[in-house]
Amino acid sequence: MPPRRPDVGPDQVAEFFSDHSLGIKVGFGALMVISGFVGTANGLIAFQIRRMSVSPAFSYAFIGALAVGATPGFLIGGFAFLVAVFRPHRSPDTLMMLYDLAFLSFIGSLGCFAAAWTVLGVAILLDRNEILPKWFGYATIWQIITEFIAALVFLFEAGPFAWNGAVTFYINTAVYLFWQVCQFYVLFKVVQAFQGHRSPMSTNRGGAPAPIGMERRT
Numbered sequence: 470m471p472p473r474r475p476d477v478g479p480d481q482v483a484e485f486f487s488d489h490s491l492g493i494k495v496g497f498g499a500l501m502v503i504s505g506f507v508g509t510a511n512g513l514i515a516f517q518i519r520r521m522s523v524s525p526a527f528s529y530a531f532i533g534a535l536a537v538g539a540t541p542g543f544l545i546g547g548f549a550f551l552v553a554v555f556r557p558h559r560s561p562d563t564l565m566m567l568y569d570l571a572f573l574s575f576i577g578s579l580g581c582f583a584a585a586w587t588v589l590g591v592a593i594l595l596d597r598n599e600i601l602p603k604w605f606g607y608a609t610i611w612q613i614i615t616e617f618i619a620a621l622v623f624l625f626e627a628g629p630f631a632w633n634g635a636v637t638f639y640i641n642t643a644v645y646l647f648w649q650v651c652q653f654y655v656l657f658k659v660v661q662a663f664q665g666h667r668s669p670m671s672t673n674r675g676g677a678p679a680p681i682g683m684e685r686r687t
Contacts, residue, residue, distance in 0.1 A: 475626045479561030482568045486514040490554040497547045504543060512536050514589065514652075517659055521596035522606050531588045538581035546575035572622075576632040579619035579641070586613045605655045612648045615641040 473485065486493070511532060518528040536619040549571035552566050585610050593606030619637050629636040 472638060473568075474633055475569070475572065475622075475631050479565040482565045483561040485568075486553050486564055487557065493550050493554045495555060497551050500547060502624065507539075510656075513656060513660075517600050518589065518592050519658070520598065521592055521600050522598045523592045523595050527588055527592040529640060531585055531592075534585035535582070536589060538578065538585060541574045541578035542581055543575070545578075546571040549574065552588045572632045576638065577618055579616045583613045583616040586610075586616065601655055605651055608648055608651050612644060617642045 515528040518531055519525060521527070549567045553559070553567040553571075568590050590606045590609035590613065593601045593609065594603060618630075619641060621635075622632040622637050625631045625634070628634055632638065
């Protein structure tokens with residue numbers, strides 16, 4: 470990161486993979502291990518949705534949408550780079566195809582995540598339990614718009630709408646990073662609040678734990 474230029478030739482792509490072979494192997498190999506922990510964060514969000522007054526289907530839809538988006542949004546691009554450097558004597562044209570596949574999949578598939586953010590944003594705005602703040606719901610809706618813009622990378626090889634362009638990458642990345650900071654903040658606050666009142670508020674008259682998501686559901 471940032472993404473390399475899309476308007477390059479096969480020889481330049483082959484040189485790029487040759488010069489960065491070890492870094493790609495080590496970096497993406499480590500990333501394949503680290504990425505598994507993302508499921509923990511997604512599960513934490515799904516748990517908060519489950520506590521909301523909306524249908525439990527929202528939490529399942531959120532996890533399902535992220536699972537669909539992770540394949541083109543991360544795995545395909547990562548494996549395309551790893552395949553490109555695994556055998557260093559592939560033809561430049563083959564390496565060019567893997568290069569295009571990696572970046573078009575990674576940047577262009579952001580639209581897949583629009584479904585997950587829609588589910589999250591709508592759940593927050595409809596929730597009457599006030600699990601997550603409404604302003605974060607609106608910030609999530611704003612995030613959805615940038616995901617749709619990323620689909621333009623399939624039409625341009627240069628300029629602001631290419632996969633390394635000012636709009637489809639830099640502006641989208643800035644919005645996403647802002648949203649991620651907001652997400653970390655609200656999740657930290659809601660986890661702290663949950664730990665503080667879980668015991669007195671999550672038991673029924675018989676002393677047994679109340680069902681998850683039933684704190685104030687009506």
